Amino acid sequence: MKITHHKIGYGRIFIIAEIGNNHNGSLARAIELVDLAKAAGVDCVKFQMRHLQQVYRERTLRKDGEDLSTEYVLDLLRRFELTLDEHLHLAQYCANKNILYLCTPWDPVSVDVLESFGVPAYKVASADVTNLPLLDRLAATGKPLILSTGMSTEEEVRTTVDFLTRRKVEFALLHCNSTYPAPLHDINLRWMASLAKLHPLVGYSGHERGINVSLAAVALGATIIERHLTLDRGMEGPDHAASLTYAELCQLVEGIREIEQALGTGDSRPLSQGEMINRENLGKSLVATVALSKGTVLKPEHIKVRSPGQGLSPQKYEALLGRTLQHHMQEEDFFYMSDLSDRRVEPGSYKFSRSWGVPVRYHDFGVYSALVKPDLWEFHLSYSDMDLNPADYLSGTYAADFVVHAPELFANSMLMDLATPDEAYRAASLKETQRVIEITRSLKRFFPKTAKPLIVANIGGFSMDEPLPADQIISYYERFARSLEELDMEGVELIPQTMAPFPWHFGGQRYQNIFVKIDEILQWCHKLKLRMCFDISHSRLTCNHLGVDFYEFSRQIAPITAHLHIGDAKGLNGEGLQVGEGDIDFDRLGAVLKHGCPSASFIPEIWQGHKNGGEGFWIAMERLEGRL
Numbered sequence: 287m288k289i290t291h292h293k294i295g296y297g298r299i300f301i302i303a304e305i306g307n308n309h310n311g312s313l314a315r316a317i318e319l320v321d322l323a324k325a326a327g328v329d330c331v332k333f334q335m336r337h338l339q340q341v342y343r344e345r346t347l348r349k350d351g352e353d354l355s356t357e358y359v360l361d362l363l364r365r366f367e368l369t370l371d372e373h374l375h376l377a378q379y380c381a382n383k384n385i386l387y388l389c390t391p392w393d394p395v396s397v398d399v400l401e402s403f404g405v406p407a408y409k410v411a412s413a414d415v416t417n418l419p420l421l422d423r424l425a426a427t428g429k430p431l432i433l434s435t436g437m438s439t440e441e442e443v444r445t446t447v448d449f450l451t452r453r454k455v456e457f458a459l460l461h462c463n464s465t466y467p468a469p470l471h472d473i474n475l476r477w478m479a480s481l482a483k484l485h486p487l488v489g490y491s492g493h494e495r496g497i498n499v500s501l502a503a504v505a506l507g508a509t510i511i512e513r514h515l516t517l518d519r520g521m522e523g524p525d526h527a528a529s530l531t532y533a534e535l536c537q538l539v540e541g542i543r544e545i546e547q548a549l550g551t552g553d554s555r556p557l558s559q560g561e562m563i564n565r566e567n568l569g570k571s572l573v574a575t576v577a578l579s580k581g582t583v584l585k586p587e588h589i590k591v592r593s594p595g596q597g598l599s600p601q602k603y604e605a606l607l608g609r610t611l612q613h614h615m616q617e618e619d620f621f622y623m624s625d626l627s628d629r630r631v632e633p634g635s636y637k638f639s640r641s642w643g644v645p646v647r648y649h650d651f652g653v654y655s656a657l658v659k660p661d662l663w664e665f666h667l668s669y670s671d672m673d674l675n676p677a678d679y680l681s682g683t684y685a686a687d688f689v690v691h692a693p694e695l696f697a698n699s700m701l702m703d704l705a706t707p708d709e710a711y712r713a714a715s716l717k718e719t720q721r722v723i724e725i726t727r728s729l730k731r732f733f734p735k736t737a738k739p740l741i742v743a744n745i746g747g748f749s750m751d752e753p754l755p756a757d758q759i760i761s762y763y764e765r766f767a768r769s770l771e772e773l774d775m776e777g778v779e780l781i782p783q784t785m786a787p788f789p790w791h792f793g794g795q796r797y798q799n800i801f802v803k804i805d806e807i808l809q810w811c812h813k814l815k816l817r818m819c820f821d822i823s824h825s826r827l828t829c830n831h832l833g834v835d836f837y838e839f840s841r842q843i844a845p846i847t848a849h850l851h852i853g854d855a856k857g858l859n860g861e862g863l864q865v866g867e868g869d870i871d872f873d874r875l876g877a878v879l880k881h882g883c884p885s886a887s888f889i890p891e892i893w894q895g896h897k898n899g900g901e902g903f904w905i906a907m908e909r910l911e912g913r914l
Contacts, residue, residue, distance in 0.1 A: 287430050287456045287457070287458060288430070288486055288617065289386070289406050289407045289430055290332075290386060290406050290498070290910070292329055292330075292386070293487075294458060294509050294510060295441070295487050295509045296567040297532040297546060297549075297551075298546060299508065299509060299510065299511055299542050299543075299545075299546050300329050300330065300489070300509065300510045300511075300568070301327075301329050301330070301422070301510075301511050301512075301538075302329065302330045302331070302332050302388070302409075302432075302510065302511070302512040302513075302540060303319075303323035303326070303328040303330070303331050303332070303513065303514075303515045304491075304512050304513060304515065304525075304529075305319045305323070305331055305332065305333055305334050305465050305514075305515055305534060305558065306332070306333065306390075306503060306514060307324075307334060307366040307367070307517060307523060307525065308514060308515065308516045308517075308520060308521070308523065308525055308526060308529060309366070309368065310365075310366050310522065310523055310588055311365055311366040311368065313368060313372045313375065313376070314662050314698040314816070315326075315517065316333070316368065316372070316376055317379060317577055318381060318517065319331070319387070319515055319516075320376065320383060320385065320519065320531055320591050320812075321383070322515065322532045323515055323736040324383050324384075324385045325532075325536075325884050325907065326532060326536045326538075326539050327360075327534040327536070327539040327540075327543075328385070328535070328539060328616065328630060329383055329385075330385065330386040330387075330388055331340070331380060331386070331387060331388070331515075332387075332388045332389065332390065332409055332512070333368070333373065333387070333388075333537060333747065334389065334390045334392065334411070335370075335373060335389050335390070335391050335392065335396040335399065335400065336367065336391075336393060336396060336832070337393050337395040337396055337634065338544070345853060347360070359524075361440075366465070366523065368709035370399055370409075372852075373389065373403070374403060374904060375400075377389075377403045377405070378505075378622045380584050384888070385404075385592060386406070388405060388406075388408070388410045388432075389403075389405060389408075389409070390408070390410065390411050391408060391424075392411065392413075392414065392417075393420070393767055394420060394423045395660075396898065397420075397423050397424060397427070397717070398640050401427060401822050405429075405662055406429060406430075407429050407430040407431065407432065408424050408427070408429060408430075408431050408432070408435075409431075409432045409512075410424065410431055410432065410433040410434065410437035411434060412434040412435060412437045412438065412462055412464045412491075413437065413464075414448065414453060415433055415434070415435055415437075415443065415446050416438060416442050416445075417430055417440065418446070418449055421446065421450065421751065422448060422449075422453075424455075425450060425453040425455045427851060428454040430455075430457060430458075430633055431450070431456070431457040431458075431717060432456055432457065432458050432460060432510060432512075432778035433446070433458070433459055434460045434462040434464075434491045434512075435459055435460060435461060435462055435481065436462035436463055436464030436491070437464045438608045438639060440480070440484075441626045443459065443481070443484060444484055446646065447459070447484050447485050449469045455498065455674045456486065457485070457487070458485075458487040458489055458509065458510055458652075459481055459484070459488050459489070460488070460489045460490055460491040460510060460512060461475070461477055461478045461488065461489070461490050461491070461492060461503070461508075461638075462492075462493070463494075464493070465493060466493050466524050466528035467493055467494055467495050467528040468492070468493040468494045468528065468529060469494075469799075470494060470499065470736070473489075473492075473494060473499060474667075475499060475502060475506060475671060475780075476502060476506075478490065478506050478507065478508065479506070479507075480771050482507065484823065487509055487510050488507065488508065488509065488894055489503075489508045489509040489510025489511060489707055490503035490504075490510070490511055491512040491513075491515070492511070492512070492513050493528040494528070494706070495528070496534070497513075497530065497534055497537055497538040497827050498540075499542065500513060500538055501541045501542065501545060504541075504545045504546065504549075505544050505545055505549070510625070511542060512537070512837070512904065513529070513530050513535065513538060514526075514528055514529035514530065515529055515530055515531075515535055516529035516530070516531065517531075517532075518531075518571045518600055519531065520900075522630055541743050546835055551697075558859060559767045559859040559860065559861050560790055560795060560859075562793055562806070563790055565595050565706070566594055566595050567593075567594050567595070568593065568594070568595065569594065569599075570591050570595055570599075570600050570601055571591070571592060571594065571595050571597030571598060571599070571600070571620050571621070572590075572597055572598045572599070572602065572603060572606060572620070572621040573589070573590055573591075573592045573597060573618045573619060573620055573621065574588060574589070574590075574615045574616070574617055574619050574621070575587060575588055575589060575590045575616075575617070575618075576588070576617050577615065577616050577617050578611055578614070578615040578668060579611070579614055580611055580612060580613050580614050581610060581611060582610070582611040583608065583609070583610055583611075584606055584607055584608065584609050584611060585607065585608075585649060586607065588871065589603065589606060589621070591603075591683060592618065595626065596620055596763020596894065596897055597897070598620065598621040598622055598623060598625065598626075599619025599624055601842060602621075602623075604733055605626055606621060606625065606626065609625060609626065609848055609908075610627070612624075612625070612628070612630055613630065620897070622897065622898040622901070624898055624901060630881040630898075630899075630901070631899065631901045631903065631904045631905055631908075632657075632899075633657045633658040633903075634904065634907070634908065635909075636833070636907050637911065638888075638910075638914050639884065639885060639914065640861045640884065640885065640887060640888060640914060641661035641662055641687065641865060641885075641887035641888075642660055642662070642887065642889070642914075643660045643661060643662035643664050643686075643687075643689065643887060643888070643889045644658060644660045644663060644664070644887055644890075644900070644903060645664045645666050645691070645889050645895075645896070645903075646663055646664065646665060646677060646896075647665070647666055647667075647668070647671065647768055647893060648665070648671055648678075648679040649677055649679065650896065651665075651680065653664065653681065653899070654900060655684075657899070657900070658900075659686075659844040660686060661686055661687060661887065662687035662688055662689055662736075662887055662889075663684075663686055663687075663688045663689070663838060664690070664691055664878065664889045665688060665689070665690050665729070666690065667690060667691065667693050667722065667725065668693055668695075668809065669695060669696045669718075670691050670695050670890065671693075672693065672718075672721055672722070672725060676725070676728060676729055678797055680729075680732045681732070682732070683731075683732055683734055684732060685735060686733065686735065687731060687735055687736045687741045687887070688733040688736050688739055689734075689741075689742060689887070690722065690725070690726045690739060690740070690741045690742070691742045691743075692719065692741055692742065692743040693718075693722070693739075694744045694791075695791075696714075696715075696718045699866065700714060700715075700718075700744065701748070701791060701850055702718065702719065702744060702745065702746055702747065703745075703746025703748065704716065704719065704745045704746050704765070704766050704769035704770075705745060705746045705747040705762040705763070705766040705769070705800060706746055706747075706762075707761070707762075707763045707765065707877075712769065713766065713770075715746065716769055716773065716781075716870070718768075719743070720771060720774065722741060722743065722771065723774065723775060723778055723780075724740055724903060726739050726778050727777055727778065730777070730784065731862040735895055738777060738778060739777075739778055739779070740778075740779050740819075740848055740849055741778055741779065741780045741781065742781055742783050742819045742849065742851075743780055743781070743782060743783065743822070743834055744782075744783050744785065744789075744800065745769075745782050745783075745800075746766070746800075747762045747763075747798065747799045747801070748789060748791070748799065749796065749797045749799060750796060750797070750871055751797075752797060753787075753797045753799060754797070759799055759800065759806070762799060762800050763800055763806070763810050766800065766810075767810075767814055768854060770814060779817070779848070780816075781816065781817050781818055781819045781848050781849060782801050782806065782816065782819065783801070783803055783818070783819040783821050783824070783851070784802070784818060784819070784820055784821045784824050784826040784828070784843070785798040785800075785801050785802050785821070785824050785828075786797070786798060786802070786821075786824040786825075786828055786859075786861060787802055787827065787828055787831045787832075787858075788827070788858060788859055790859075790861075795859075798901070801818075802826070802828050803832070804834070804839050804842050804843060807846075808842060808843070808846070810844050812846075815913075816846070817846050817847065817848035818843060818846050818847055819848065819849045819850070819851060820840075820843050820844070820846075820847040820849070820850050820851070820883075820886070821850075821851040821853075821862050821891070822840075822850065822851060822852050822854075822855070822870065823851070823852075823853035823855040823862050823868075823891065824851075824855075824861065825840070825843070825853060825864070826854075826855035826868070826869060826870055827857075827858060827859065827860070827861060828853050828858060830855070830858055830869065833860055836869075836870070836875075837875065840875060840878045840879065841878050841882055844881070844882025844886075845877060845882055845883065845911050847879075847882070847883040847886045848887075849886055849887050850879070850883075850886050850887065850889075851886035851888070851889060851891040852865070852888050852889065852890050852891060852906065852914070853865070853891045853892050853893070853906070853907065853911060854866065854867050854868030855868045855869060855870060856868040857869075857870050859872065860867050861893065862892055862893035862895075863892075863893065864892055864902060864905060864909075865892075865906045865909040865910055866909050867889070870914075872909070872910065872913045873913055875913075877914050879914065880914070888914060889900075890906035890907060890910070892905075892906050
């Protein structure tokens with residue numbers, strides 16, 4: 287169902303702040319409640335409209351022997367109703383505030399009035415679920431309906447569902463207990479599942495105290511949540527006691543948005559990026575028990591299970607038995623999926639219009655240099671690599687250029703952060719970064735072709751539990767600028783890497799706050815005279831998250847790009863995917879990069895691309911040829 291631009295039933299919960307008569311007849315108070323609802327982040331505010339002569343019989347209006355409770359309700363309604371002009375003013379005010387105005391009509395005359403306002407949908411009160419003449423009038427408008435089902439039996443709801451279905455009305459049902467406030471033991475939240483059997487679009491209109499039941503309704507599949515909003519739960523009127531305060535409404539909205547992200551689709555069980563990281567570290571693999579020669583027919587004595595989980599799953603043990611090994615293996619080398627096939631992807635002789643390279647560590651440089659001759663090598667340093675002597679792994683000189691990727695993580699679980707407000711932490715990051723610079727200088731003697739090597743760095747600016755407020759971002763850039771001034775960068779060039787909004791640290795999600803958005807990147811690169819490492823995968827995730835055109839992002843950053851990390855991406859955290867397995871059109875991207883940064887070098891940066899002799903890198907290079 288769709289109400290203006292709001293798609294209901296597509297994953298995002300439609301949140302209604304029911305103001306109803308909680309303004310107690312004051313237009314100013316009604317406007318204040320609209321402002322609070324807007325600030326809390328709801329999608330819609332809802333009011334009520336009655337023409338009492340159309341709702342109650344004359345004898346009741348004359349208080350001719352009616353129950354005291356009915357007299358009390360009528361007295362409140364007469365005092366608390368807004369005028370039609372005030373309702374029109376509210377509808378126009380909501381339009382100006384960009385929040386949806388809805389209203390519950392309690393009678394046909396009110397429908398006519400609201401039709402003149404141009405409201406896009408109608409909310410039906412629980413009291414009118416059985417009011418087929420009113421429902422018929424609402425159906426004639428052709429607009430979507432949201433019906434609360436409090437005070438109604440299953441058979442009554444079924445009758446109304448059939449009635450509206452025959453008239454081809456778009457509608458949603460809200461489970462509701464019509465007491466104010468509703469006792470928890472009377473709510474029967476599991477009834478939502480039964481309601482969904484009558485009609486698939488189901489939500490929840492809550493009158494209980496607090497927000498927990500409403501959050502549970504979201505977890506149980508509610509597509510709409512409606513809660514009353516009040517300025518003071520102690521005010522006169524029946525609904526205030528069952529209403530939320532502004533602070534509670536804010537908590538509810540925040541909780542709903544978190545739950546709807548966590549719910550997913552339920553259609554499959556994909557591994558998240560964080561899970562893949564932890565699976566690599568903690569999982570199990572099949573490895574060789576001894577050194578094995580090419581041509582060996584694999585037997586149980588050749589295979590054992592060990593961590594980490596970077597190789598073939600132990601579930602493939604039986605499939606591996608009896609296979610003929612297509613390559614030599616050292617003791618405790620991993621088996622890979624390619625060991626279950628007859629084809630192993632090997633490096634080739636690649637041709638690109640720009641310099642290309644391969645990411646390596648010191649310990650595997652010798653292996654890769656025997657396999658492929660790239661234009662450059664990108665040394666990815668870990669914190670333990672910083673204590674190694676490069677001369678133990680490199681000898682003589684090499685014709686290629688080189689780039690260094692600074693560690694993101696240093697000893698004692700310290701993440702590099704040159705922008706942190708913690709001055710002691712920033713000082714420690716500066717010290718470690720200076721060590722990286724000195725290591726980079728020391729590598730120049732092995733690669734004399736490289737006059738001024740690049741150092742790719744994730745320079746920090748992250749937060750743990752939520753993104754930084756916008757007004758704090760500039761101070762992080764300023765501290766990074768101060769860090770640059772304090773570093774001795776003679777003979778090297780530090781290039782920050784474009785970052786994704788949700789980086790993975792220690793196998794869990796964090797929030798990245800700087801060098802994410804293109805306008806900030808351009809502003810601060812020009813101000814600090816910096817060039818960038820354009821990480822394609824990171825920035826695609828950023829664009830997916832922010833709803834930004836990725837190719838326009840690429841066009842803008844290309845002129846300040848010194849180096850490229852190439853990998854595919856999908857969704858919000860599908861990082862470092864194999865080329866062609868994500869959201870990126872590499873033909874289109876290649877055209878942008880050829881025009882905008884034709885001289886920028888690149889490496890393939892594929893998640894675990896180094897495994898199995900760099901198989902992931904070679905697949906990426908084959909797919910990128912002719913595109914970059």
